[in-house]
């Protein structure tokens with residue numbers, strides 16, 4: 001099959017056609033050859049496919065929220081060709097057999113799946129998984145995401161083994177005793193008597209984990225950073241040469257306690273949405289290149305689990321389908337971040353983290369998406385391919401839209 005993407009702007013800059021034959025990019029530039037299908041892009045942007053190293057697919061065990069098939073559809077709709085899924089499933093991905101089953105299922109799906117294995121058996125924080133065997137089975141990293149590995153001796157050993165294996169450890173950095181509640185610690189939430197998840201919970205956990213990475217020589221990756229103090233700790237240890245990478249989510253970049261209705265459970269997430277000062281610090285760190293990449297932490301939950309009083313609603317935000325448009329609308333259109341930097345933060349940089357390539361070059365497998373920067377759309381439930389609906393952009397008008405995605409060499413999504 002031959003596709004000709006005609007009249008697009010490569011990286012949003014230079015006019016170029018893209019010829020794709022049997023899954024490979026065979027020509028980029030002025031193409032006059034024919035094709036089975038010619039798609040007129042009318043000046044839309046041709047961009048390297050997005051890559052998300054932090055996604056919750058809920059399979060096995062919670063397929064009523066999401067499964068590998070539905071999450072891959074949501075990813076394709078959002079312009080993604082590679083996603084890494086987290087192991088907080090039921091059972092967790094803490095044994096090679098579980099990983100083997102998931103890998104087999106993922107083979108036929110439209111986007112490429114990578115698997116993060118748990119750090120501890122049952123994600124209980126007590127006993128390490130067989131890290132070597134899980135690496136042999138294909139695990140790309142280790143994480144007990146959703147929980148912090150509280151026991152320092154367990155985490156120390158995990159980092160030691162991970163450094164020998166050459167894989168990163170992804171930490172969900174929140175000391176549990178300081179994060180029993182659900183709200184950011186600030187005057188607004190204090191006034192309403194909320195239970196907190198303190199920024200200090202993140203700062204202390206980040207400190208312990210990067211210090212242990214310094215001693216063990218491991219690569220530590222900080223998931224979903226939310227507090228400005230954590231950035232300071234990371235900066236200090238980076239200057240000392242520690243291999244510490246960090247991701248930020250679209251929701252921590254775009255929302256703050258000053259800007260969201262505090263009682264709306266769709267915004268309940270761990271770590272919580274923090275102050276405007278924290279949000280600004282995250283945006284500035286993103287602009288400065290300090291933050292390695294953007295990851296969605298796509299965390300689908302069933303409507304009945306979210307449409308509950310704030311105290312009972314489950315934490316998590318879904319958003320593979322809307323991530324790029326939301327950041328384009330609020331950071332690129334406003335002049336804060338260039339399109340080139342946003343693409344790098346959601347494509348090239350996370351691709352490097354996972355050790356994959358999505359470059360639009362002749363000879364490579366086609367992994368790209370087409371983005372119409374002029375589109376304006378109000379996000380509706382039917383725009384979400386996920387099984388869940390806990391997306392905070394529902395009802396909002398976004399600028400720019402993914403209209404086509406090639407992943408694994410095939411057309412994975414088309415509007």
Ligand code: DOR
Nearest residue numbers: 056146269270299315316
């Ligand atoms: O809010 C969250 N939900 N934070 C996490 O780290 C885990 C996620 C989930 O799995 O629902």
